[in-house]
Amino acid sequence: MRTKMILKFPKAVTNEPITYELIKKYDLRINILKADINFKLEGHLIFDVDGNSKDIAGALEYLENLGVEADLITSTINIDSNKCVSCGLCTSACAVKALHLNREDWSLNYTELKCVGCNLCISTCPTRAITNTVW
Amino acid sequence: MKTYSEINEKIKAGKAVVVTAEEVVEIVKKIGKKKAAEQIDVVTTATFGPMCSSGAFLNFGHASPAIRMESITLNGVPASGGLAAVDTYIGATEESKEEGYEYGGAHVICDLIAGKTIKLKATGKGTDCYPRKEVERELTLEDLNEAYIYNPRNCYQNYAAACNMSNRTLYTYMGPLLPNLSTVTYSTSGTLSPLLNDPYYKTIGVGTKIFLAGAEGFVAWRGTQFNSGAQRDENGIPLGTGGTLALIGDMKQMDPNFIAPAVYEKYGTSLFVGVGIPIPILNEEMIDHVSVGNDQIYTNILDYSVSDGPKPVVKRVSYAELQSGSVEINNKVVRTAPLASLKKAREIANILKDKIEKGEFTITEPVQFFDTTSITKPMKKED
Known part of the structure; x- marks a missing residue:
């Protein structure tokens, strides 16, 4: 499935290479549509995501465990x-x-x-x- | 040959043949000009575009004790204090003192038409006849004595399209123009546009009854910057701006569906005004004019990055090309986008057609005709 994913970062997220993990571990084809993150990792990222729905669900769980608020959206x-x-x-x-x-x-x-x-x-x-x- | 009264007799009897200025182009292709001129009585034209030269006259009635309002705001937007005690003119482009161009005179006008409450604040110096020095009231359109739109300029006969050859975004009344020739914007309803269907003002003049934002309005005068002496093509269509119309109509009859505030980023406030004008087909000459299609109407694309002096012409294109969604300039396909709503213009042309067919709207012979020799002057140079 193809969808858009929005990630909202709180202040205290670990220095995890999130995009790398999403591609490598969950086999997602990712296009960064928008990134607005300051040096403390506060902010948001919008991905265009293509992958199978099981992997997308896994990715959402992974992000949630990291404390990143992640949602699938159809439109901004x-x-x-x-x-x-x-x-x-x-x-x-x-x-x-x-x-x-x-x-x-x-x-x-x-x-x-x-x-x-x-x-x-x-x-x-x-x-x-x-x-x-x-x- | 038909006369105004003959056409009006048919309208009142519910027998008039009325078509829109889009439909007539196809009809003439099928049945020819002669037959079309005999069969068709009225062609309806329309436009729904942003026009900065808009505003409204309002009269509030006298307070007790009375005040001569010299400094006036409506919902925080300044209105003219230069008329009689409780008269004002609010210009569409006037900006709110608090919100800037996100809320302007156009918004006040449209809020009134939509039945919303607006706040009047006014002060005066106090005179023997008007002793009061300040007043504040919450008002709706119903509370006003008179409220009418007066457009010093509307219905541009033709208008250039805009592009931007520079490397930064330009914020203009033609919308934000993206850099490096990325977009072309244009403002017209093309073949539906009133003065493109009557290029020599043979039926549209002072006193012509029109549809103005849902109300029955009138052509009040020639519009400002009336450039009727412009060079014209073989169809009589001005190569540049051409004629304009000053319009008047009662706000109390208006419909919020056909008038809307407009905001152009980093430029300011403007007002979308829906206008419909019927053109009586008095003779075959009028059929010649109304049957001109979008492929025969041309305008220039100007480079808005040149802000002093005449803007250079980048290309001459037809409205059919502009309406296709892209034009080719210097071997580059550039997307085009309109400022005026063709959807709304069509709606208005059809409403007017319907009203005339039902005998609810008759045509009027102008009480005075416009010239075809006026030229708009630039501002006088410094001595």
């Missing part, structure tokens, strides 16, 4: 359909085309799987319809 953004006017300006910010306009009815479509969580769309949206659901 939420679009409020009451606020969105389908102007389409957010598509200018979306290099991976997760946000795209349906060229038939010109409504805004969002493909979660393509989203890499860059969140550039959030500040681009003129009606502030897009919010961050993760942190």
Whole structure:
């Protein structure tokens, strides 16, 4: 299965090579979408993860035992359909085309799987319809 | 040849043939211009785009004792104190003193239309006729005597698209423009756009009744920066900006679905305004104009990294190309993104079509027509 994984680090996590373990031990194909960690290892990491579901479950358990808060997420953004006017300006910010306009009815479509969580769309949206659901 | 009154008779009888400015392009391809001009009575046009040159006149009624409001805020957003005692004009781009451009005049206007309570704070120096020096009230739209949108400029006939050739992101009214020619943004409803369907202002003029954000509004005047003398192509479409319209309409009749505040990152507040304008098909010439499709409407892509003087033209493209999602510039495929909502514009064109078909909305002959010779001047140079 392919999914996104968010890791939230508390202050007191051991200096464990987490990404290495996830790849080596759990055979996960990992793409780091976003990393925001300071020198005390506080912060968060977002992975795009591809692997079998058993290994992903094992990885989540491993992270939990380390004291890292780990969750599977499908998306880092939420679009409020009451606020969105389908102007389409957010598509200018979306290099991976997760946000795209349906060229038939010109409504805004969002493909979660393509989203890499860059969140550039959030500040681009003129009606502030897009919010961050993760942190 | 049809007259306004003949068309209105048909509308009132529920027999008028009404199509949108998108539909008419296909109809003319099928049945030809002559038949189309005979059969079609009205073509509906629409746009739903951000327009900074927007705002509203409001009258609050007199407090007791009365005040001459000289310094005014609405939900913390300054409004003009330069009118009579309890009149004001709130501009869409005015920013909140506390929240900056995340809450501006456009938000106040839309909150009022949505029925929300807003807070008025005002002070005055106190006069013999207006002794009070300050007032604070929580108000809704219903509490106001008059509240009407006045757009000094809307419905740009044509507008250039924007790109950024520099190596840093530019924050503009055309949205954030990513560096190194990564995106092109454009603002139009294309073939649905009102003044692209009546390029010489033969039916749209002062007094034309329109759909304005759900209300029945009117064309009040020519819009500011009315550049009707612009160079035009063989279809009469200005190569550059062209004409504009000043619009007026009652906020108390407006629908929050067709007006919305807009925020452009590190630029400021603006206002999406939904406009629908009917074009009576008086003769075959009008069919010529309304049948122009997106593949025949062209605009320039300008480089916004040049901020002083005229922005260089990077490429001339059709709206069909812009709407396809990408354009090729210097052998690079660049994605395109709109600022105006075509989805909303279509909705408005169809609502107006429906209203005319049902006999609820008639057409009006302008009481004064616009010229085709005006040129917008730059600001006078320093002496």
